[in-house]
Amino acid sequence: MLSVTGNLQSELIIGQIEENTIMRIKELLNQRFLVAMQAAGIPSECSPTLALGGKAQFGDYQANGAMAAAKRLAMPPRELAQKILDNLDLDGIAETLEIAGPGFINIGLSNAFLADSLGEPKAGPARDQQTVVVDxxxxxxxxxxxxxxxxxxxxxxxxxxxxxxxxxxxxxxxxxxDWGTQFGMLIAELEEHLGEGEQAALALNDLEVFYQQSKKHFDADPEFADRARAYVVKLQSGDQHCRGLWQKFITVSVAHSLEIYQELNVGLTEEHVKAxxxxxxxxxxxxxxxxxxxxxxxxxxxxxxxxxxxxxxxxxxxxxxxxxxxxxxxxxxxxxxxxxxxxxxxxxxxxxxxxxxxxxxxxxxxxxxxxxxxxxxxxxxxxxHPFGTMMGPDGKPFKTRTGGTVKLADFLVEAIERAERLMREKNTDLNETEIKAVARKIGIGAIKYADLSITRTNDYVFDWDAMMSFDGNTAPYLQYAYTRIRSIFRKADIDPETFSAPIEIVAAEEKTLALKLLQFDEVIDQIAADCYPHTLCAYLYELASVYMSFYEHCPVVKAGVPEKTQHSRLQLCALTAATLAQGLDLLGIDVMEKM
RNA sequence: GCACUCGUAGCUCAGCUGGAUAGAGUACUCGGCUACGAACCGAGCGGUCGGUGGUUCGAAUCCACCCGAGUGCACCA
CATH class of the missing domain: 3.40.50.620 (HUPs)
Structure with missing residues (x-):
């Protein structure tokens, strides 16, 4: 039951929501609670403080704001919670609403509401578009x-x-x-190599070796060191000769980086270089x-x-x-x-x-x-947005066995080789070229996920075995979940991209999966704001886990499943696959049909 | 010395603007395949949230101080 004011505001706010957002359940609930709280005479500064239900018994979402508001109004919290409920309109959204403990309001969403929400087409976000520079x-x-x-x-x-x-x-x-003091030394070194008739590309085949060479040269030969220092000044003041040498060096080095980006499936190209x-x-x-x-x-x-x-x-x-x-x-x-x-x-x-x-x-x-x-x-x-250091299993900065820095190129090769080795240990029916292609996706995905799944600001311990174990919160687990879903569609001979059917939620596992699917954009919103990608990893892992439970309990294309149920479940499968692929794509990780 | 970051299960990590009995994974112990892919699922074991005070209905979370670790502090980038 809404008061007149509440009703007007309710329409206003609800109108805004439905007009300009994709289904964001938390936002929707938040607005409805705000309206109810105002109607209950609670000052507008008080927030409903909506949170995910901590445990199954606490509902799908919970509103914890009644307690703080009660304190402010010097009222018994449960009484105020009841007053909020009296003014709350969640018809067609919530199935159960209950006051628990000192004044928590637990919200159980309705199955029909979740099913309908999943059926709605995803609208593009209409929030303020910004120009964002990412360095x-x-x-x-x-x-x-x-x-x-x-x-x-x-x-x-x-x-x-x-x-x-x-x-x-x-x-x-x-x-x-590309403009530091070291470049004097490097172009002086390059000049000598070219003077001996060597090609720039060849001399710079291994930049690390080249750097060490010129450093050694610099330390051992005072005349060379003087020339190197002079070259820095000449370079920065526009001397043609130095500039030419520098350009040769830079061209090779940039090309090296661009190769790495491609291998890493990172969207940086030459056009983004602003050195x-x-x-x-x-x-x-x-x-x-x-x-x-x-x-x-x-x-x-x-x-x-x-x-x-x-x-x-x-x-x-x-x-x-x-x-x-x-x-x-x-x-x-x-x-x-x-x-x-x-x-x-x-x-x-x-x-x-x-x-x-x-x-x-x-x-x-x-x-x-x-x-x-x-x-x-x-x-x-x-x-x-700072981040911590990558540590080796010994808890010290990640190095080679001999204590040197690990080249990214070598590192990527090792990841792919390890993935390939692991694949061969399993029973895969893929042919040689498929193994190579999939190993690349798994190896690179594993590296990226290991990095992205840890809170950005912390140092993190990198461990090949943990990352490649294909168990737990890893990229391969998510990729595997994806292939399992695609496999169902192959078996049913249905195209998941075009398949569409109404969803009917009956089993608890179906509800959990549906709710999780609907929370994707809430997670993305948060990441766009705070720039902590590990929350997306956590979400995808939960989604995959929840799907696995669904998979165990809810047969899809097995004998005896009624067609209506089967189609509903296939739709849940299709949405899960699409969400996993979308989420992994945002992390720069590829999926595959089989592995 | 000053500043910043961080101390959560044996190990690797979550814990959203303070919320209910602090959660995952891994390791370990059990249970589950005449297969919608077992690279999986389920159950159990495992914690004085570095310490001590404080703020309040309520603290891993906020404040102060201490202990411990890492990083940075004028002519490198």
Whole structure:
């Protein structure tokens, strides 16, 4: 029963929901509770605080806001909960509503409501579309990509995909390091190789070896070291010869990175490369502007921005050098130039940085300076989303047996080989080419999932065996769940892409699966906001687990299943397969028909 | 010294703006295939949430202090 006010507001709010969102159950319940709470005379600041039902006995969702509101109104909480229920309209949505414990309201959704919701076509999200710049991967081109580049590349790519899925305009920016001091040394080395008649591509066949060579050369030969230092200056001031050598080096190194991206199934291509050197011509201006604004001052010969907002307890401001005493620029300078480019030219509403947690202070400094200099208006969101380090099974940073850095290229090869070996241990009826193709999807998927499924900000322990065990919360388990579903459709000789039938929910396992399927977009919303992809992994794992229970208890194409039931279950299967594939695709992981 | 991050089952990890008896996986012990793919499912075992105080109807979650680990702190990126 609704009061007049409640009814009006109810229509208003409900109208908005149905107009502009896909079915988001939590949002729907939240709105209905808000209306009921207002009708019950509860101040609008009080939230219904909806949560998933912790346990089966607590319902599908629970509203926990009555207790806080009761305290505010100095009323017995259960009494207030009852008053909310009296004003609550969940006709056709909830089947059971009960007050439990000190004042929890447990909501049991109706089977028919869930079934109908699954039948509705998915509307595209109509929320505000933003232009989002996503800065990720950004390897240093002086060396080969190594495992340290994995997290930024994988997590950043997932967020780019998630935001695109939501309809935002995503601009990927690969801020490659191609302009550091080491490049003097590298092009001096390259010059010698070319002088001996070697081809650039050959000399640079192994960037890691090449780097070590030139470093050794630099340390051992003072004359070479002097030339290297001179080349840095000449390069940055536009000397044609140095620029030519540099370009040869960069071309090879960029190509190497692009190969890795392709192998990793990451959506970064040449068009997303916006390397440090691209901002070279703007660095003078950035510093000049900072000086003119009085933000950068001379200190010990360098131009430094002192940030009082990042001062320590003793009041010492945090210094950030934007120009060296010798006149050279640092990465802080090019980061500021990039910031301005992203705001002014790319028109970003939101700029996301997926960069190692060790850069946190640096990012804070860059953001603070960008704000103070008004390079970035307050309407633009600047977000550093840090991540931890990948550790080996010994709990120390992941290295080769000999203690060296692990090249990403080698790492990927090993993952695929391990996947192939495991496949051969199982009984697979795939032929040789199929095994190769599937092993690639499994190996790469396993690596990415191992990384994505851990809370981003924590260090994580990487363990080949755990990741490749194909048991528990791993990519292969999800891929397996997918193949099992597709197998049902093969057996029934039905095309899951075009199949459509009404859903009828009877068994408990069917309800659990239906509810889980409907929660997909709630999860995606959250990830788009907080940039923690592990919640998507957790969701997909739960979905697959719930499906497996359904699979055990609810026969589909076995003998004796009535056609109506069979079709309903096939529809649940088709939706599960589609949701798994969609979710994995957002993680950059492929599925396959058989494995 | 200062700053940031983190201490949850033997191990690897979840725990959403404070909510009910802290959850998964793994390991270990049982049970389930004349197969919609057992690379699976089910059950059991396993916890003083680093410690001590505080805030309140209610704390793994918020605050303070301590212990322990990692990382970063002006001319590399």
């Amino acid at each position: 990720y991967s950004s390897p240093n081109l002086a060396k080969e990509m190594h495992v340290g580049h994995l997290r930024t590349t994988i997590i950043g790519d997932t967020l780019a995909r998630v935001l695109e899925y939501q309809g935002h305009e995503v601009i990927r920016q690969n801020h490659m390091g 440090e050197s691209a901002y070279n011509d703007d660095l003078d201006t950035v510093v000049k502007d900072l000086v003119d604004l009085g933000l950068a001052v001379e200190s010990e010969g360098a131009k430094v921005v002192f940030l009082a907002e990042l001062a320590d307890k003793n009041g010492n401001p945090s210094p950030m050098i934007v120009q060296k005493s010798g006149g050279g620029f640092l990465y802080a300078t090019s980061d500021l130039a990039a910031l301005r480019h992203r705001v002014n030219t790319l028109k970003a509403d939101r700029i996301l940085y997926f960069i190692d947690a060790r850069q946190s202070l640096h990012m804070k400094q860059v953001f603070a300076t960008g704000r103070k200099a008004q390079f970035v208006p307050p309407t633009v969101s600047l977000e550093h």
